[in-house]
Amino acid sequence: MLADLVSTRSHVAAGHSSARDEIERCIAAAEGPTCAHVFRQTSFDQARAAAAVPGVERLPLAGLAVSVKDLFDIQGMTTAAGSTVLREAPPAPADSPAVARLRRAGAAFIGRTHMVEFAFSGVGVNPHFGTPAAFDARHGALPGPARVCGGSSSGAGVSVATGAAFIGLGSDTGGSIRIPAALNGIVGFKNTARLVPTEGAVPLSTTLDTACALTRTVRDAVVAHEILAARRVTRSPAPLSAWRLAVPATLFLDGLDATVARAFDRTLSRLRAAGAQITEIDLAETAQLADVNATGGFSAAESYAWHRALLARHGNAYDPRVKSRIERGASMSAADYIDLLHARRAWIARMQTAMADFDALLSPTVPIVAPPIASVAPGSERDAEFFRVNGLLLRNTSVVNMLDGCALSLPCHEAGELPVGLMVWHGALRDDPVLNIGLLIEQELQKQ
Template identity: 70%
Template sequence: MTQDLGTTRRLIQAGRTSATDEIERCIAAAQSDACAHAFTRTDFATARQRASQPGAQHLPLAGLAVSIKDLFDVRGQPTAAGSVVLADAPAAAHDCAAVARLRAAGASILGRTHMVEFAFSGVGTNPHFSTPVAWDARFGTLPGPARVPGGSSSGAGVSVATGAAFIGLGSDTGGSIRIPAALNGIVGFKSTARLVPASGVVPLSRTLDTVGALTRSVSDAIVAHEILAARRVTRSPAPLSAWRLAVPQTLFLEGMDATVAQAFARTLQTLRSAGAHIEEITLPEVAEALQINATGGFSAAESYAWHRHLLAQHGHRYDPRVRSRIERGAAMSAADYIDLLDARQRWSERMQAAIDGFDALLSPTVPIVAPTIASVAPADGQDPAQDAARDTAFAQANSLLLRNTSPINFLDGCGLSLPCHQAGELPVGLMVWHGPLRDDAVLNISLRAEAALAMP
C-alpha cells in the first residue's frame, strides 16, 4: 500500500526524506495516467513553495500534499462544485474553515479534485468532465475494464489512492467519503457532522452534510480529524477483545455480490480470530430509514431550496441525473419537511436505543464492487436505447452504493471505511460505525481492526 502520512512524517523528522522530495513524488503521481481526471485544477508551484518553507516539517502535516474537493472555498479560486453553472463564479475571498485548518497544520494544497456535480450521487460520474478511474491503493491498477471511483468525492479518493495526496478533503452527505474510500482501497472517515464546521462549503443538505477526509490509514484519519475538528481523539489501548461489536443483518447484508460477501465473511472471521466479540442483530430500524426518506428526504428538500433560482436560469446546463434528484424537493411542502424532522427524531431515538449496548457496528461499506464506467456512463444522445439502459443501471448502482452508508448520516452518526480485500479481488470496504459523538470509539476500534486485517 502507498506509504501513509504518519510514516512519511517520521521519515522527514529522521532526515531520511523531505517535504520537498515528497511533493515532487506527489506531483509525479498527480500527472500520471492513474490519476487522470482526478484533479480539475492544480497549483504545483504554490505546493512546492509551501513544502519548502522553513519549519514546515514540525507542523502536523509537515508540508505534505493535500487535495481539496471542488466544493470548498479556497482563497483566490472560484468554487465550481463540479458544475459548469458555477464555472464563472467569483473567486472566494477566504479559505473555508476546513481549508484554513489544513493550511495552519502545514498542508501543501496540490489542487482541487473532481466531484459529482453538486455532490448529488454516490457513483462518481460527471457529464461535464471525464470521470477518473478507480484505483486500488493496496495492490495497484484494477483488473479489467475501467470502473467508477465512487462519489461524490471521486477525485479525492483517486488522488489519495494513487499517491498524489496524503489527505483528500471531502464531504459526506449519504456516503460521499466512505464510498470512494471503499472503491479505491483506502480509508474514509465521516465524523459526527457537528464536529467539523461546514462554513464556506457549497451545501447539498444542511442537515446531513459532513466535512471529512480520505486517507491511506486509520492513524492518518485520526490526524486529519483532529485537525479538521480542532479536537483531540481520546486514544484507547484496549484490544479488540475489550469491545462489544455487532453485525446488523437487516438491509446491510442484502444483495451483496460474491466478492463483497466473501471479503466480509473472511474479515469477520479474522477479527474473531484476533479476539473480537461480534454478535449478529436484526436492527429492523435501518429499513425504516429508507421508507422515511422515500420521497427524497433532506437532500432533495434542502438542495432544492438552494438551487431553485439557479435551476430557473440554468437548469438546462445541469447534469440531468442531478437535476432530477434536486427537483424532487419541489414537491415537498413545509408540512412535509416538518414531518420529516419529527420522523427523524423519533427514528433516531429508537435506533440509538437499539445499538447503545454496543461499542461499534460492522457492515460492508457498500454491497457491490465498483461498476464499470461504461455501464453507467452519462447519456450521449447517440443511441436512445443505450442511454436509457445506462440511466437505469446508474440509478440501480447509485441506490446500492448509498444504501449502507446513508442511514449513518440520517442518524447523525459516525462511520469509517477501511479496506478488507485481498490481492486479486476488487476493493471492498469494512464500515465501522455508531451513533452521534461515538467517534473516538469508532476510530479506536478501526485501528485495531486495521491491524488485525494486516496480519499474515
C-alpha cells in the same frame, strides 16, 4: 503499498526525506495516467512553496500534499462544485474553515479534485469534465475495464489511492467519503457532522452534510480528524477483545456481491479468531428508513432551496441526473419537511436504544464492487442502470448520515480481489470509539 502520512512525516522529521522531495513524488503521481480526470485544477507551484516554508516539517502535516474537493472555498479560487453553472463565480474571498485548518497544520495543497456535480450521487460520474477511474491503493490498477471510483468525492479518493495526496478533503452527505474509500482500497472517516464546520462549502443538505477526509490508513484518519475538528481523539489501551461489536442483518447484508460477501465473512472470521466479541443482531429499525424518506428526504428539499434560482436561469446546463434529483424537492411541502424532521428524531431515538449495548457496528461499506464506468456513463439509455447502482452504493452508508452518526471505512480485500470496504460505525459523538476500534482492526488485518 503506499507509505502513509504518519510514516512519511516521521521520515521527514528524521531527515531521511524532505517535504520538497515528497511534493515532487506527489506531483509526478498527479501528472501520471492513473490520475486522468482526478484534478479540476492543480496548484503545484503553491504546493512546492508550502513545502519549502522553514520549519514546516514540525507541523502536523509537515508540508505534505493535500487535495481539496471542488466544493470547498480556497482563497483566490473559484469553487465550481463540479459544475459549469458556477464557473464564472467570483473567486473565494477566504479559505473555508476546513481548508484554513489544514493550511495552518502545514498542508501543501496540490489541487482541486473532480467531483459529482453538486455532490448529488454516490457513483462518481461527471458528464462535464470526465470521470476518474478507480485505483486500488494496495494492489495497483484494477484489471479489466475502467471502473467507477465512487462519489461524490471521486477525485479526492483517487488522488489518495494513486499517491498524489496523503489526505483528500471531501464531504459526506450519504456516503461520499466512504464509497470512494471502499472502491479505491483506502480509508474514509465520516465524523459526527457537527464536529467540523461546513461553512465555505457549497451545500447539498445542510442537515446531513459532513466535512471530512480520505486517507491511506486509519492512523492517518485520526490525524486528519484531529486537524479538521480541532480536537484530540482520546486513545484507548483496550484490546480488540474488550470492545462489544455487532453485525446488523437487516438491510446491510442484503444482496451482497460475491466478492464483498467473501471479504466481509473472511474479515469477521479473522477478527473473531483475534478475540473480538461480535454479535449478530437484526436492527430492524433500518428497514424503516424508506418510509421516513418517502417524500424525498433532506437532500432533495434542501438542495432545491439552494438551487432553485440557478435552475431557473441555467437549468439546461445541469447534469440531467443531478437536476432530476434536485427537482424532487420542489414537491415537498413545509408540512412534509417538518414531518421529516420529527420522524428522523424519533427514528434516531429507536436506533440509539437498539445499539446501546454495543461500542460499534460492522457492515460492508457498500454491497457491490465497482461496476464498469461504461455501464453508468452519461446517456439516457443507461439511466436505469445508473440509478440502480447509485441506490446500492448509497444504501448502507446513508443510514449513518440519517443517524447523525460517525463511520469509518477501511479496506478488507486481498490481492486478486476488487476493493472492498469494511464499515465501522455508531451514533453521534461516538467518533473516538469508532476510530480506536478501527485502529485495532487495521492492525489485525495487516497481519494477514
